[in-house]
Amino acid sequence: MSDSRHEKSALFASPSTGSVLLTNEVGLHARPSVKLTQLAKRFDANIEFALDASGPWVDAKSPVKVMRFKAAKGTTLHFRATGADAGQALAEILALVARGFEG
Amino acid sequence: MMEKRFEGRCAAPGIALGALVAMTSGAAARVASGAADTEAEALRSAIAAALADLRRMAGQADDEAAEILGFQIAFLEDDELSAPAFALIAQARAAHEAWLEAMEVEAANYKSAEDEYFRARATDIEDIGDRVLGHLTGAAAQAEVPPGAIVAAVDLTPSRFLSIDWSQGGALVLTAGSATSHVAMLARSRGIPAVVGLGVDLAELQGQGLVDAFRGVLVVNPGAAARAQFAQDALSAAADRSANHAAASRRAVTADGTPIDIRLNVADPAELDGLDPSLCDGIGLVRTELMFHGERGLPGEERQYAAYRRIAEWAEGRPVTIRTLDAGGDKPIPGLTVAGESNPFLGVRGLRLSLSRPEVFRVQLRAMARAAVHGDVKIMLPMVTLPRELAAARALLDAEVEALRAAGVPARRPSLGIMVEVPAAAIAADLFDAEFFSIGSNDLAQYVSAAGRDVDALAGLADPVQPAMLRLIGHVVSAARERGIEVSLCGDAGGDPAAIPALLRTGLRCLSMPPALVGAAKTAIAAIDLRTVDGAAR
Numbered sequence: 001m002s003d004s005r006h007e008k009s010a011l012f013a014s015p016s017t018g019s020v021l022l023t024n025e026v027g028l029h030a031r032p033s034v035k036l037t038q039l040a041k042r043f044d045a046n047i048e049f050a051l052d053a054s055g056p057w058v059d060a061k062s063p064v065k066v067m068r069f070k071a072a073k074g075t076t077l078h079f080r081a082t083g084a085d086a087g088q089a090l091a092e093i094l095a096l097v098a099r100g101f102e103g
Numbered sequence: 104m105m106e107k108r109f110e111g112r113c114a115a116p117g118i119a120l121g122a123l124v125a126m127t128s129g130a131a132a133r134v135a136s137g138a139a140d141t142e143a144e145a146l147r148s149a150i151a152a153a154l155a156d157l158r159r160m161a162g163q164a165d166d167e168a169a170e171i172l173g174f175q176i177a178f179l180e181d182d183e184l185s186a187p188a189f190a191l192i193a194q195a196r197a198a199h200e201a202w203l204e205a206m207e208v209e210a211a212n213y214k215s216a217e218d219e220y221f222r223a224r225a226t227d228i229e230d231i232g233d234r235v236l237g238h239l240t241g242a243a244a245q246a247e248v249p250p251g252a253i254v255a256a257v258d259l260t261p262s263r264f265l266s267i268d269w270s271q272g273g274a275l276v277l278t279a280g281s282a283t284s285h286v287a288m289l290a291r292s293r294g295i296p297a298v299v300g301l302g303v304d305l306a307e308l309q310g311q312g313l314v315d316a317f318r319g320v321l322v323v324n325p326g327a328a329a330r331a332q333f334a335q336d337a338l339s340a341a342a343d344r345s346a347n348h349a350a351a352s353r354r355a356v357t358a359d360g361t362p363i364d365i366r367l368n369v370a371d372p373a374e375l376d377g378l379d380p381s382l383c384d385g386i387g388l389v390r391t392e393l394m395f396h397g398e399r400g401l402p403g404e405e406r407q408y409a410a411y412r413r414i415a416e417w418a419e420g421r422p423v424t425i426r427t428l429d430a431g432g433d434k435p436i437p438g439l440t441v442a443g444e445s446n447p448f449l450g451v452r453g454l455r456l457s458l459s460r461p462e463v464f465r466v467q468l469r470a471m472a473r474a475a476v477h478g479d480v481k482i483m484l485p486m487v488t489l490p491r492e493l494a495a496a497r498a499l500l501d502a503e504v505e506a507l508r509a510a511g512v513p514a515r516r517p518s519l520g521i522m523v524e525v526p527a528a529a530i531a532a533d534l535f536d537a538e539f540f541s542i543g544s545n546d547l548a549q550y551v552s553a554a555g556r557d558v559d560a561l562a563g564l565a566d567p568v569q570p571a572m573l574r575l576i577g578h579v580v581s582a583a584r585e586r587g588i589e590v591s592l593c594g595d596a597g598g599d600p601a602a603i604p605a606l607l608r609t610g611l612r613c614l615s616m617p618p619a620l621v622g623a624a625k626t627a628i629a630a631i632d633l634r635t636v637d638g639a640a641r
Binding site: 031068 | 212
């Protein structure tokens with residue numbers, strides 16, 4: 001189901017993509033993962049997350065999937081989003097990671 | 104019904120007669136329905152019930168605890184966590200088996216992490232897993248224990264013990280367990296008879312139970328002879344209790360007139376309810392890691408402050424020694440202590456953990472400094488090994504006291520002392536610039552004898568009054584005298600009438616013990632003549 005939605009939106013716009021360096025001390029641990037997924041859930045866009053630009057990509061709204069990557073400090077996080085508010089979603093998520101998940 | 108007799112080891116003295124109530128846990132008790140739909144529905148409602156628990160707990164918790172609970176809630180709300188379990192159920196697996204397997208796979212991913220922080224998340228996954236399993240097997244629903252019951256279990260966690268109503272007496276019998284575990288310590292402290300290591304199937308322990316913890320015996324469905332013996336034992340136990348009760352209210356003085364300072368070990372301010380502070384000369388040990396049970400780790404500053412203040416006010420000016428968080432070892436706190444240590448007793452525990460988590464440590468120091476306005480609060484650091492650890496803690500304490508004053512919050516700098524329980528600290532005690540020493544004889548004995556507290560078969564080796572221990576204790580007492588500081592002892596030996604004579608002969612004059620043991624200890628002290636060689640009064 002998510003595949004078809006992805007293809008459909010891709011017809012109108014290629015996904016917004018972006019990457020950001022993980023700088024906080026303990027990496028993408030419990031609190032940052034929860035913050036990240038809570039933010040992602042606020043958007044309608046389909047938002048995905050990966051440690052490599054070539055994937056594998058996982059749902060950025062799932063804390064279980066995001067934590068499974070066990071991303072350490074110094075890792076580059078890749079995001080891609082499709083949907084009406086994709087651009088806004090991506091901008092806010094990248095900003096959250098860039099400021100070390102504070103605020 | 105047939106009378107059956109089982110022998111174990113005494114973990115807390117006393118006798119009791121009552122109905123046996125078995126506390127089961129895990130998946131053993133659950134019978135699968137065999138229908139995939141029913142199993143899936145059972146898992147769904149167990150997850151919903153576990154989420155309700157976590158949300159309720161998060162509503163009462165604050166700071167650190169709420170954050171850990173928030174993480175568990177986010178995980179449990181995520182369908183991704185349970186998806187593998189539902190897939191297994193669709194393949195005709197029972198709900199509890201499917202859930203356990205899925206959680207094991209999820210936890211294994213974290214256990215294999217290189218990063219310590221991610222490894223520690225395995226404990227959270229296991230905790231989430233246990234909570235859901237509890238609802239699935241009905242363990243959470245059968246939690247009600249009638250007052251006065253003989254509680255039977257394979258083993259019991261300290262928080263489970265504390266959640267039981269012991270006001271009408273009762274007893275604890277464990278088929279496994281150890282006399283040196285925390286639950287045994289809590290049973291002694293509450294005066295609840297406990298027998299451990301019965302080594303039988305829990306299913307055998309049904310019906311009426313007669314516990315003679317002095318002899319380490321449990322009689323199931325006792326016959327007339329056993330009941331008659333119990334009635335007689337109950338009479339003499341009552342006589343001992345009243346003699347000890349009378350002794351408890353007197354000052355502790357040896358036969359030769361040497362006064363002994365008696366202090367209390369407490370894990371919960373509620374233990375002091377109904378106790379007259381004139382029973383003791385102060386509080387020698389407040390175990391903060393057991394104080395806020397039902398939550399994980401320590402609560403926020405305000406709740407800690409309220410609890411410490413309550414104890415300080417109870418003591419009416421007598422000294423109150425509060426130990427900073429002694430987590431780790433056999434007292435893990437998920438999300439705080441390091442998971443997967445090969446030997447937790449030799450790991451990041453006590454002050455070592457506090458110094459590695461200054462954000463948690465500072466909150467506790469602030470709460471203590473604020474409580475010190477209401478009484479003679481002293482701060483005791485556990486597991487100190489080197490003088491520089493004491494210096495690091497002192498710097499943190501001074502900074503927090505300064506910050507409180509700058510913010511206009513009433514606070515006082517409590518005196519700062521160390522627990523002497525690591526052999527390195529005992530041997531080089533003279534090098535520690537502490538304001539008092541307190542000998543932790545349980546841990547010191549296990550480290551001196553290289554015999555773990557959790558290994559019941561080695562209990563004889565970790566004898567707290569063996570010659571090596573007495574020499575070491577004597578050495579620490581001399582070091583304290585030379586420094587002109589107070590020295591006390593707060594391990595189990597301090598409340599053991601059999602150990603007290605040897606301890607006093609090392610020069611110790613201050614002992615700390617659970618409130619229930621004060622009477623017997625004072626009786627034992629009154630019989631000791633320190634002028635004689637063997638210590639026994641004529």
